[in-house]
Amino acid sequence: MDTRIVPTQVVESLRKGIPPQRGVDLYSVGNEKLIDGIKKYHLSGIGDRGIIRFLSGSWGAGKTHFFRLLREVAFQHDCLVSNVELDLNSAALNKFEKVFYAIVSHVLTPTYYSEHALVEAAPFGTVLRESLAYLATGTRSIANEISYEQYARASELLMGNHAIDIDFKKMVQHYWHTFLPESADPVVVEQTRGEILQWFSGEGTVGQYRKRFGVSKMVSKENAKLMLQSLAGFVRQAGYRGLVILFDEAEQAYSVMRKSALRDAQNNLLSLINNIESLSGLFLLYATTPDFYTDPKHGIVTYGALSGRIGKPEQRHPRALDTIWNLDAVETTLTDYQAAANKICSIYATAFPDAQASLPTEAAVQETVAKLFRIHPSLAAIRFWRLLVSAVITDLDDHLEGEVRDTEKLYDDVMARLKEE
Secondary structure, eight states, rough: OOOHHHHHHHHHHHHHOHHHHHSSGGGGGSSSHHHHHHHHHGGGTTTOOOEEEEEETTSSSSSSHHHHHHHHHHHHHHEEEEEEEEEHEEEEEETTHHHHHHHHHHEHHHHHHHHOOOOOOHHHHHHHHEEEHHHHHSHHHOOOOOOOOOOOOHHHHHHOOOOHHHHHHHHHHHHHTTTTOOOOOOOHHHHHHHHHHHTTTTOOOOOHHHHHHHOOOOOOOOTTHHHHHHHHHHHHHHTTOOOOEEEEOOOOOOOGGGGGHHHHHHHHHHHHHHHHHHGTEEEEEEETTTTTHHHHTTTTTGGGGHHHHHOOOSOOOTTTTEEEGGGGGOOOOOHHHHHHHHHHHHHHHHHSGGGGGGGGGGGHHHHHHHHHHHHHHTTSSSOOHHHHHHHHHHHHHHHTTTOOHHHHHHHHHHHHHHHOO
């Protein structure tokens, strides 16, 4: 991938005041100690145990930004990452089989993430291809074909792993089989691979898969947690450190669940917590708003066993070993904002290398940020982070065009634009 693609994407997103999909580690500040703790206490030992943590934050507190930052950190530690939005339509926690489908449908490998600007419809196919390459050759270099000896070597290792469900293994093996030289024409091969990936996503009937692939079941409510355990075992066998799953609870989704569905969701969450130690290779991070912990009708306070296992967010800067990381307790200083602005300038210079001579000095950037900080009301509807990143990019654009606005006008113009979006 062109080294300027990510910086350019970052600039275009920040110009609109929204977190970019990639490159958040290039300008992120304020969570260094927490990230260092995650690396030290969680990612370094992910293959030996399962881990679950909770991320609490009000709307606009930076949960999306933190997820994207952690995703890039996880990729740097050779983990797979799956970002799943828990909502009532596609992946409600009361129907764990749908949660499993969503996990598989969104899982990305570090290689895939680094080489693809856009996510394809079924990225789990890359996981299966890289796993075949790793078990067959010891590397993750993906070839269009493999020898029968390589296929047999990978299959023997896979089938000998008793931590993985037999039907899970059969479907993986059938996917690998399509890379043998004697496989059918390309159209049939792609169709077969698509059907196999659909099994992992819960599509189709057990009858058609039994006849075609020899499996005896589909992923269901009864076996979804065991399938998640199989996925964790498969990920470790494929040579990755583990799988990081980022659960993002849709705003207030639990508050509109029926009472019975809410209890099913809470039971599933409690089951995950109680069994997480046995899910070696998994790091689950569950992000919610503060109401999740305290709402008297729909919060976990209605379920003593669950509330007792999780607790409530503490009003202090989050630490990696805490059960809940409270983003609302993070206090960002002017120095942090200025450091982020200087990083954004560096990203901008990378995206537009010819602009270097026209850009403001570091001292000038810090002074602009300080003025913006003083102007912005503490209770403004638009958070200062969003205003800051958009204003910094706009100011750099102005310098590039040779038409620099004074800070007050810059502030007014950017605020007006953000309110319209």
